[in-house]
Amino acid sequence: MWRSVASNALTLFIALFLLAGGLLLWGKRQYEGAGPLADAICLRVESGATMAGLSRQLEGQGAVSNAAIFRLGAKYTEKADLLKAGSFLIPPGSSMKEIVDIVTRGGRSTCGTELNFRIGVVSAQLQLREVDPGTGRYVEVLAFDPAAGEIPEDYAELRNATDLRFRVTLAEGVTSWQVVEELKSADFLDGEVADLPAEGSLAPDSYEVQPGMARSDLVAEMQRRQAAILDDLWARRADDLPITTPEEALILASIVEKETGVPDERGRVASVFVNRLRQGMRLQTDPTVIYGVTQGREPLGRGIRQSELRRETPWNTYVIDGLPPTPIANPGRASIEAALNPDDTDFLFFVADGTGGHAFARTLAEHNQNVARWRQIEAGRQ
Structure with missing residues (x-):
């Protein structure tokens, strides 16, 4: 009799063990498998929210199939107390595991x-x-x-x-x-x-x-x-630059920034100014003239006058040698990088080419031809 009872108990234990294992496997698949969300949603998590409350919110929005599994999965992965406030984009089909990761990883909000x-x-x-x-x-x-x-x-x-x-x-x-x-x-x-x-x-x-x-x-x-x-960029600058301090790099970068809005031109524009500095040529760049007139307090709103090109200001690079005493604007990272790692060219001149970019030249004769073409474009527009 006792042998029969023991046998039945063992059988029941094994059955319960298998059932528990099956439930765990089923729960894991539910937690990690694709979710029911058909369209992306913007999930708002308020400050002080709990994983329990969020699980019910997600179930109500059709983003998870079972709020209890969501809560248990977050607890099992030790993320239940890592909930971050914010607005988060939940892509369609996101698994419970993926949603937990989105709302606990931190960083800036991704929607809202x-x-x-x-x-x-x-x-x-x-x-x-x-x-x-x-x-x-x-x-x-x-x-x-x-x-x-x-x-x-x-x-x-x-x-x-x-x-x-x-x-x-x-x-x-x-x-x-x-x-x-x-x-x-x-x-x-x-x-x-x-x-x-x-x-x-x-x-x-x-x-x-x-x-x-x-x-x-x-x-x-x-x-x-x-x-x-x-x-960061000064530590990775090119060798033999004609600038000796980070402050000079910032000045040159600000001139590059104001001279071109074409990203892939920055390195070439910087090379022109670097080549001129190496040869002792004046930079002769219009944005420095404008800064001498406005002090950076407003856009000039018109063309530069001949009297302004000749006016002696600390920033007028048609008059002064080398770099002006300060930057003429706040340059972005790309322009600072261009100033510290310019393209390897022998260009000494550039002028607008009518496309929003510039035509570059090695000699004054070549530059004068580019200038003539640009004036023809201007005349045609007028």
């Missing part, structure tokens, strides 16, 4: 609504945009220049949305004065910038900020990033 204050060379613009979950691309909701005073009626309501993220973006080639002046119109920032940052010391980049952040703290972060970029 964003207010981006873009500071450009000519003007600034507040752009309210949101990610289309289907394409993963931003769709502009509204855009306006806050300094112009024409603020859309629905801006105040959109501005106070609970899931709104804030960003400040600097274009390459903006001046420090422009940045400080335009930041005054960013109504989600606070405080003043007491001292004008040195020209060239701000990194053109995109900065995610929090409402109420001090403008001075944001400017300090811009300076920190630019200093880090310059330190």
